[in-house]
Amino acid sequence: MRINRHLPLAVPICISFFSVLLVGYIFSKPASSDIEIAIPLGLPPLEAHQRPVKRQVELGRKLFFDRRLAFNNTNSCAMCHIETQGLTSNQSATAIGMEGRSLNRNAPALYNVAYEKTLFHDGRETDLAQQAWSPLLSSLEMANPSIGSVVDRIRGLEDYKGLFETAFDERGVSMETIGAALASYQRTLLAGNSRFDQWYYGKKAGALSDDEKHGFEVFAGKGSCATCHTIGEKSALFTDGNFYVTGIGYHTAIGAGSRVSKVQLAPGEFVEIKHEDMETYSAPRLNDIGRFAVTLDPKDRWSYKTPGLRNVELTFPYMHDGSLSTLEDVVEFYDKGGYEHDGDRVLQPLGLTAKEKADLVAFLKSLTTAEDKAKHSPYR
Amino acid sequence: MKKLLRSSVCALAVLAVGPSLTIADETCNSPFTSALIKGQEDFLHVWTLGEVGVGDESDKLVTIDVQPNSPTFGKVINSVSVGGRGEAHHTGFTDDRRFLWAGRLDDNKIFIFDLIDPSKPKVVKTITDFADKTGFVGPHTFYATAGRMMIQALSNGKTHDGQTGIVVYNNAGDLISTHPMPLDNGGDGYGYDIGINPAQNVMLTSSFTGWTNYMMDIGQMVKDPEAMKRFGSTMVMWDFKSMKPITTMQVPGAPLEIRWSLRPEDNWAITATALTSKLWLVKQNEKGEWQAKDVGNIGDPSKVPLPVDISITADGKGLWVNTFLDGTTRYYDLTNVEAPKEVYSKKMGSQVNMVSQSFDGKRVYFTTSLLANWDKKGNDNEQWLKAYDWDGKELVEKFTVDFKAEKLGRAHHMKFSAKPTKAAALGE
Numbered sequence: 001m002r003i004n005r006h007l008p009l010a011v012p013i014c015i016s017f018f019s020v021l022l023v024g025y026i027f028s029k030p031a032s033s034d035i036e037i038a039i040p041l042g043l044p045p046l047e048a049h050q051r052p053v054k055r056q057v058e059l060g061r062k063l064f065f066d067r068r069l070a071f072n073n074t075n076s077c078a079m080c081h082i083e084t085q086g087l088t089s090n091q092s093a094t095a096i097g098m099e100g101r102s103l104n105r106n107a108p109a110l111y112n113v114a115y116e117k118t119l120f121h122d123g124r125e126t127d128l129a130q131q132a133w134s135p136l137l138s139s140l141e142m143a144n145p146s147i148g149s150v151v152d153r154i155r156g157l158e159d160y161k162g163l164f165e166t167a168f169d170e171r172g173v174s175m176e177t178i179g180a181a182l183a184s185y186q187r188t189l190l191a192g193n194s195r196f197d198q199w200y201y202g203k204k205a206g207a208l209s210d211d212e213k214h215g216f217e218v219f220a221g222k223g224s225c226a227t228c229h230t231i232g233e234k235s236a237l238f239t240d241g242n243f244y245v246t247g248i249g250y251h252t253a254i255g256a257g258s259r260v261s262k263v264q265l266a267p268g269e270f271v272e273i274k275h276e277d278m279e280t281y282s283a284p285r286l287n288d289i290g291r292f293a294v295t296l297d298p299k300d301r302w303s304y305k306t307p308g309l310r311n312v313e314l315t316f317p318y319m320h321d322g323s324l325s326t327l328e329d330v331v332e333f334y335d336k337g338g339y340e341h342d343g344d345r346v347l348q349p350l351g352l353t354a355k356e357k358a359d360l361v362a363f364l365k366s367l368t369t370a371e372d373k374a375k376h377s378p379y380r
Numbered sequence: 381m382k383k384l385l386r387s388s389v390c391a392l393a394v395l396a397v398g399p400s401l402t403i404a405d406e407t408c409n410s411p412f413t414s415a416l417i418k419g420q421e422d423f424l425h426v427w428t429l430g431e432v433g434v435g436d437e438s439d440k441l442v443t444i445d446v447q448p449n450s451p452t453f454g455k456v457i458n459s460v461s462v463g464g465r466g467e468a469h470h471t472g473f474t475d476d477r478r479f480l481w482a483g484r485l486d487d488n489k490i491f492i493f494d495l496i497d498p499s500k501p502k503v504v505k506t507i508t509d510f511a512d513k514t515g516f517v518g519p520h521t522f523y524a525t526a527g528r529m530m531i532q533a534l535s536n537g538k539t540h541d542g543q544t545g546i547v548v549y550n551n552a553g554d555l556i557s558t559h560p561m562p563l564d565n566g567g568d569g570y571g572y573d574i575g576i577n578p579a580q581n582v583m584l585t586s587s588f589t590g591w592t593n594y595m596m597d598i599g600q601m602v603k604d605p606e607a608m609k610r611f612g613s614t615m616v617m618w619d620f621k622s623m624k625p626i627t628t629m630q631v632p633g634a635p636l637e638i639r640w641s642l643r644p645e646d647n648w649a650i651t652a653t654a655l656t657s658k659l660w661l662v663k664q665n666e667k668g669e670w671q672a673k674d675v676g677n678i679g680d681p682s683k684v685p686l687p688v689d690i691s692i693t694a695d696g697k698g699l700w701v702n703t704f705l706d707g708t709t710r711y712y713d714l715t716n717v718e719a720p721k722e723v724y725s726k727k728m729g730s731q732v733n734m735v736s737q738s739f740d741g742k743r744v745y746f747t748t749s750l751l752a753n754w755d756k757k758g759n760d761n762e763q764w765l766k767a768y769d770w771d772g773k774e775l776v777e778k779f780t781v782d783f784k785a786e787k788l789g790r791a792h793h794m795k796f797s798a799k800p801t802k803a804a805a806l807g808e
Contacts, residue, residue: 067511067537072464072466072486072487073487073511074486074487074488074511074517079538079539079540082538082539084538084539085539089592090606091539091540091541091590091592091593091606091607091610092592092593092596092601092604092606092607093604093605093606093607094600094604096540096592096595096596099465099467099486099595099752099753100467100486100594100595100596100597100752100753102596102597102600261602261603262605263602263603263608263684264605264608264609265608265632265633265655265656265681265684266611266613266632266633266653266655266656267613267632269632269633269656271682271684273602273684275603278599278602278603279599280730280756280757280758280760281598281599281705281754281755281756281757281760282597282598282599282600282757283597283599283600283753283757285600316606317605317606322604322606325605325606379609379610
């Protein structure tokens with residue numbers, strides 16, 4: 001247990017916003033982590049800075065689910081990273097934010113986000129406690145007018161009285177503590193102990209079927225999936241944390257994509273609509289050049305972070321733009337060597353047989369954590 | 381609140397005086413709404429969405445003088461901005477017709493306007509805890525029953541998907557009860573409209589989609605297979621008094637507005653499916669079981685014209701159907717309701733959503749906006765109210781209010797009212 005550091009009562013209350021930030025900053029030196037969190041089978045131990053702080057988790061959860069954190073009280077972190085939809089949204093390819101504004105990216109599932117070295121599909125953020133301020137302030141997402149207005153709003157809410165002080169050794173609501181509390185909560189969102197883990201790390205031979213085991217061989221061998229979605233000797237995050245061009249971003253931005261959509265009007269009933277016929281009612285789509293926007297290095301145009309694959313069965317639709325609906329589509333995509341683009345290809349056609357493709361999908365579905373699947377309810 | 385109660389009492393007292401209180405009606409109001417007006421309406425209230433870059437950018441209730449003898453005929457005579465954009469959508473009168481409830485589908489605020497002076501509606505109460513108290517979001521249909529306001533929601537505050545329910549308030553704005561849409565016996569949990577047939581003690585509901593879809597850019601949505609999987613396919617017939625579902629009918633493709641025939645001898649309702657572009661008839665079979673039957677296409681369904689609002693004539697023999705994407709209104713002859721026949725159509729503009737007619741059917745009003753992010757873009761985003769006379773053969777334009785030129789915003793739901801009599805004025 002930590003010893004509470006009591007701040008002198010003299011800490012001024014009515015100091016200007018900047019001083020509050022400053023105070024926040026001074027006391028932000030990594031709080032030692034005191035949660036005895038059980039690491040699920042198949043995940044690496046959490047390093048000190050990755051660990052949730054026990055007293056902050058409940059507060060972080062409360063913030064994460066609080067719709068009042070959006071400027072117009074209609075959106076929370078949890079409504080784009082939905083607990084019953086794989087900590088992403090299964091309802092749309094890309095996220096929908098303030099007043100229905102369109103983001104150009106799919107909300108990433110937040111499973112095992114504690115281990116991520118960089119955040120967002122383009123890796124532009126590096127610290128989970130800072131990341132939260134992106135959605136809080138983005139005019140497309142929660143659209144708060146300023147940091148101060150969020151801090152003041154939370155300070156004014158009766159049901160938050162004293163909670164920050166308890167969780168943060170008398171430090172109250174600040175930019176820093178809001179981010180830290182949210183981070184602590186998200187660091188508890190660990191997904192492991194899947195049937196794959198029970199087989200591979202738990203050495204339970206019967207945990208996977210023969211087809212799934214065969215799918216694993218394809219994943220680690222002929223499919224070379226594991227070169228990027230890495231599997232270690234003692235644990236696996238299914239991501240190397242690096243950025244690659246698979247062609248999807250290029251395909252959308254340069255417009256080699258389909259000019260016709262097959263549109264479902266009712267279950268089993270489809271029509272084809274040309275995109276040119278949709279122009280009068282389609283808002284222009286925001287362009288997305290991937291990691292390039294962070295590094296300005298031309299080779300990073302349309303490169304995106306490798307996502308971890310745990311619970312991937314629950315986190316559809318797939319890729320940074322949600323453009324692939326099913327795991328079958330994903331495997332088909334890789335089998336063709338990804339999409340054509342203007343740089344060097346990291347993906348090559350695989351020549352998988354129908355059996356190999358089916359087994360690879362079956363293997364991907366063995367990466368699901370039973371508790372998370374039990375919560376999943378994606379169709380409405 | 382006291383004031384509101386007091387004014388309700390006033391309104392009731394005024395009503396008791398007799399039919400002199402002339403608040404107009406249109407054919408789609410709840411049957412529990414009192415004082416049906418069969419003559420000339422004086423005012424038209426348009427619940428208008430604030431639009432970025434237009435005027436004060438706020439949602440507002442716009443009042444237009446529609447009395448042909450008035451010097452301000454066809455002009456905007458009042459506008460009440462309620463602050464911010466929250467996806468203003470539909471409105472409904474309380475049963476005493478004194479108050480107009482106006483909802484917003486995004487931030488779930490409900491504004492209660494007092495129409496004691498219908499030329500100057502006033503907000504007397506704002507309900508801000510709809511989502512917190514009920515768990516539902518997207519208050520859509522406002523449907524009066526005796527002393528109550530029934531509200532059909534579209535979505536919920538946990539996932540913003542289409543699982544939702546019905547909420548009942550009393551006229552003072554206090555929450556009475558919530559009723560989830562059924563998920564068993566074929567129910568899909570979606571909601572949209574409410575239509576009650578008091579004689580049969582039945583309530584019919586329809587089904588649309590959740591917040592994520594109705595707030596999203598429509599062009600993006602149409603291209604998104606996940607989004608298009610999430611529309612309702614059902615209509616539910618309920619026992620109105622017990623609020624228990626009797627049967628769930630499969631009506632694929634988002635059945636929206638519900639209109640019961642107002643003729644006492646009729647016992648059917650009609651609806652249109654937005655995505656599959658069909659008219660559906662809901663009536664009982666020989667065994668007395670409620671059934672929904674596809675009774676014909678609206679336009680060319682393969683072009684997805686997107687039927688939206690419909691308006692039934694008081695005699696149940698005619699139906700206006702607007703198709704949004706081709707900006708067309710169509711009139712159907714319902715003489716044989718098993719086989720409605722399109723007998724007239726007119727291109728109204730680049731887009732058209734709502735249609736409201738006077739009780740005698742002689743005047744018909746149209747507005748443009750469907751949902752902020754479903755409206756067309758650029759120059760195709762026309763925003764207007766157009767008033768017509770209808771002689772059974774031709775729509776003759778009387779006036780247009782250009783909501784863009786007037787810096788008002790997106791014109792959506794319409795309700796009529798009429799000048800209060802002296803008695804009513806004294807009552808206040």
